Every structure is written in structure tokens, then in C-alpha cells.
Amino acid sequence: MKGGLKLKLEGVYKNFDEIKVLHNFNLAVDDKEITCILGPSGCGKSTLLNIMAGIIKPDVGSVKDNKKKVGYVFQEDRLLPWKTVYENIKIVNKKASDLKLKNLINLVGLTDFENKYPGQLSGGMRQRCAIARAFNFQSELLLMDEPFKSLDYDLRINMVKSLIDIWHKWNNAIVFVTHEIDEAILLGNKIVVLSKNPCTVETIINVNTPQNLRNLEDRELVAVRTKLIKILSNQKDASTYKSA
């Protein structure tokens, strides 16, 4: 596999009994890039991430990878209820310094809650804790399944900026599933639009403006947005997507 590639799926098929989910699915995930995945509800995005993570195997096809450390932010937070925010974040990298952990907690806006247990937090706060935990585990490939969906708009935009900052420092590969068109436009080097029944790659749009210079009103990004809205509005489940 080419050095610049982190992951390559070729001719992947996945069924669950009679449900045909992935169908002749082909996708290359480049190293040091953010790949955003947009697709209708229930099309197979989580299944795709689980295959990328090696949690489930495809029925047919190959998954070639040169990753060693995979991070995964699931749709649900998966925090340990008997550990505090601080301890939940520390658990994936016990060597992290106290300063690093406190900076991460600050980054996700949980400074006053570091000694609270998950049961004492709102859903959005728990999800932010899960995101800080993923940031503490410096993975080569970070899979994120709608990580910001329970956050309000301002917080989401802040989390997008924080993710870009962290990614600039790490230079890892990120695969980011979202229903938010603007999140995909702000984050993706590549925006992959999926179809449903069966799930396959419908279109890939490359975005050239560096993430730290992106503004949704820029000409390139307005053009990407117009193109995406046109493609997505032709899909059966167009109501799946949000554009702020």
C-alpha cells in the first residue's frame, strides 16, 4: 500500500441477514487528512467505521491498512460510570501529565466538572468527556461517529476548531461521520457522500483551502456547499442533513 495511505477498502460487501448494507464499497483514507462522511440515516456509516476499526469483518472484499493505534469516538459516550471525568480521560493514556489532562478538560469546557462522575453530567457533557478521552489517546487513525451531535451550535463550532488545532499538532488521519453539512465543509480534506440501499460511495469532493483558513463565506466553500446541497437534495432521505 502507498505510504500516504492509512486505509484502503476495496470491493467491500457487508450484509446483516437479509439487510444489504455495504455494496462494492471502495474508499481510500489518506494519512494526515480528514475524511468526512455524509450519508442518509441508516445507510451504513457506523458499519463502515466498525469495519475500518476492525471490530467487524466484511463478508467480501479487502481492508488494507498500515495503522497501529486506532481511536474511536462512538455515537454513545461509553464512559466508565465509576470513574470521574479526569479519570475517564486519563485511562487511555496513563502517562499523560496532569497539565495535559487539565488542558484537555479545559478544551472541552469541563474544568468545573473534572471530579464529577458521568451520572452527574448532561448527555452533551458526557460526550465532550469522551472527545477529550479520544484526544488524550494519540491515535494514528481517529474514527469519529457524529461526535458533536448532542452539542449546541456554538459549542459545536468551538469543538470543530479544537479538532482542527489538535489534528494540526498530531497530523493523524481522521474519519469523521456527520449529518451537518457545515461541519463537513469546515473539516474535510475530502467529503465523501454515501448513497443508501445499498450504501456505496456516490461522490467525493476535495476541499483545498487549509482548515485553519476556512470561512464558510469563502468562494471555494460556498461552491462546495452548493454542490453538496444539490447532490444531497436528490437523495431519498434529504431531510437527514442539517445546514445551519
Ligand SMILES: Nc1ncnc2c1ncn2[C@@H]1O[C@H](COP(=O)(O)OP(=O)(O)OP(=O)(O)O)[C@@H](O)[C@H]1O
Ligand atoms: N449488528 C447488526 N445486526 C443487524 N443489523 C444491523 C447491525 N448493525 C447495523 N445493522 C443494520 O444495518 C443498517 C446500517 O446501520 P448503521 O448503524 O451502520 O447505519 P448509520 O448510517 O450509521 O445510521 P445512523 O445515521 O442512524 O447513525 C441498518 O439497517 C441497521 O439496522
